[in-house]
Amino acid sequence: MIAFIPLYAYARKVPVYESFVDGAKEGFGTAIGIIPHLVGMMVAISVFRASGALDFLMGFISPLLRGLGVPPEVLPLGLLRPLTGTGSLAYATELIRVHGPDSLIGRIASTIQGSTDTTLYVLTVYFGAVGIRNGRYALKVGLFSDLVGFVAAIAICLLVFG
Amino acid sequence: MINIIWLGMIVIGFVFAAVNGRMDAFTAAVFDGAKNGVTVSFGLISVLVFWLGVMKIAEDAGLLRSIARLLGPIVGFLFPDVPKGHPAIGYILSNMSANLLGLGNAATPMGIKAMQELQTLNPDKDTASPAMCTLLALNTASITLIPATLIAIRLNYGSSDPADIVGTTLAATFVATLAAIFADRLCRRMLLLRRPPGPPAESRSPTGGGPASPHYQVKG
Numbered sequence: 001m002i003a004f005i006p007l008y009a010y011a012r013k014v015p016v017y018e019s020f021v022d023g024a025k026e027g028f029g030t031a032i033g034i035i036p037h038l039v040g041m042m043v044a045i046s047v048f049r050a051s052g053a054l055d056f057l058m059g060f061i062s063p064l065l066r067g068l069g070v071p072p073e074v075l076p077l078g079l080l081r082p083l084t085g086t087g088s089l090a091y092a093t094e095l096i097r098v099h100g101p102d103s104l105i106g107r108i109a110s111t112i113q114g115s116t117d118t119t120l121y122v123l124t125v126y127f128g129a130v131g132i133r134n135g136r137y138a139l140k141v142g143l144f145s146d147l148v149g150f151v152a153a154i155a156i157c158l159l160v161f162g
Numbered sequence: 163m164i165n166i167i168w169l170g171m172i173v174i175g176f177v178f179a180a181v182n183g184r185m186d187a188f189t190a191a192v193f194d195g196a197k198n199g200v201t202v203s204f205g206l207i208s209v210l211v212f213w214l215g216v217m218k219i220a221e222d223a224g225l226l227r228s229i230a231r232l233l234g235p236i237v238g239f240l241f242p243d244v245p246k247g248h249p250a251i252g253y254i255l256s257n258m259s260a261n262l263l264g265l266g267n268a269a270t271p272m273g274i275k276a277m278q279e280l281q282t283l284n285p286d287k288d289t290a291s292p293a294m295c296t297l298l299a300l301n302t303a304s305i306t307l308i309p310a311t312l313i314a315i316r317l318n319y320g321s322s323d324p325a326d327i328v329g330t331t332l333a334a335t336f337v338a339t340l341a342a343i344f345a346d347r348l349c350r351r352m353l354l355l356r357r358p359p360g361p362p363a364e365s366r367s368p369t370g371g372g373p374a375s376p377h378y379q380v381k382g
Contacts, residue, residue, distance in 0.1 A: 026210075041199065110327040122273075126298055138298045142299060153331075
């Protein structure tokens with residue numbers, strides 16, 4: 001794609017370099033514009049984790065999961081995933097390292113990581129870039145789809161690998 | 163809602179830190195988080211600058227318009243309020259295909275560009291339009307065909323078949339995406355029901371932000 005687009009454009013007599021620079025200019029401003037949004041969100045997430053509030057929440061839900069035959073080890077991943085992409089990837093890697101990549105936990109972790117996304121980050125970056133303050137129902141829908149992805153990943157893995 | 167979540171995380175974090183005697187960690191976390199926010203933003207500069215440059219070439223060559231015309235019906239269903247042939251459609255499609263291929267860092271600039279194009283159609287610049295919410299729903303559900311990072315990690319830890327999670331990931335991502343589209347539609351419908359009948363929100367914009375309004379409207 002990186003080679004095809006400029007070649008195609010050149011064939012259609014587009015001044016490719018000038019076009020590139022023209023578009024690229026916007027990238028810098030956009031990245032700078034996102035900074036306040038990301039700093040705000042990252043601080044809240046970081047504080048929430050470091051205070052032990054996240055651990056407390058997990059201690060609350062894990063007995064419930066165990067009752068359903070779901071390994072409670074994967075729960076933190078489900079809670080971390082919408083908040084932090086690198087944090088959840090680190091946690092998934094840790095689960096894979098400790099339990100083995102071919103264990104049920106390792107496979108569930110991989111599937112969760114692959115089928116959900118860092119909703120708060122995506123929301124912050126995309127809305128931050130255009131100055132949207134009121135996201136309407138976007139956050140609700142995003143978190144709902146994360147929850148569905150999390151549950152679906154566990155259910156499907158239990159069915160296929162369990 | 164974002165206000166409540168943000169405030170909630172900070173206040174709950176503060177209370178827990180006080181109760182657990184972790185005030186040092188709390189303070190450290192504040193500056194750590196702030197530093198992370200800046201680091202991530204700066205990390206995005208190179209990716210954004212490069213991909214927006216390439217996408218500008220594609221736009222000038224008419225590529226985005228032809229893609230938009232080709233896949234118009236699908237996007238027309240998901241984004242009923244975006245006019246046919248509008249540049250936003252080309253960016254939405256590039257964003258979707260980059261997501262499908264698992265090219266995370268190429269998907270973000272195109273998603274941002276799509277948002278900026280949708281903002282030109284948005285009558286109320288502070289509030290997300292339904293089309294923006296749909297784009298976000300598609301991105302948070304993250305339709306993934308090949309979870310390359312996870313395959314690499316599994317390979318690294320000696321899996322006998324690192325790619326055997328492709329099927330389960332595909333199935334789970336498919337379910338999540340369907341749920342996102344469904345929930346988005348439901349919310350959109352409810353929003354329309356709540357609004358009294360009559361002319362849509364255009365009248366709310368005092369300056370009449372027509373199609374010629376600038377891409378950037380960075381406030382707050």
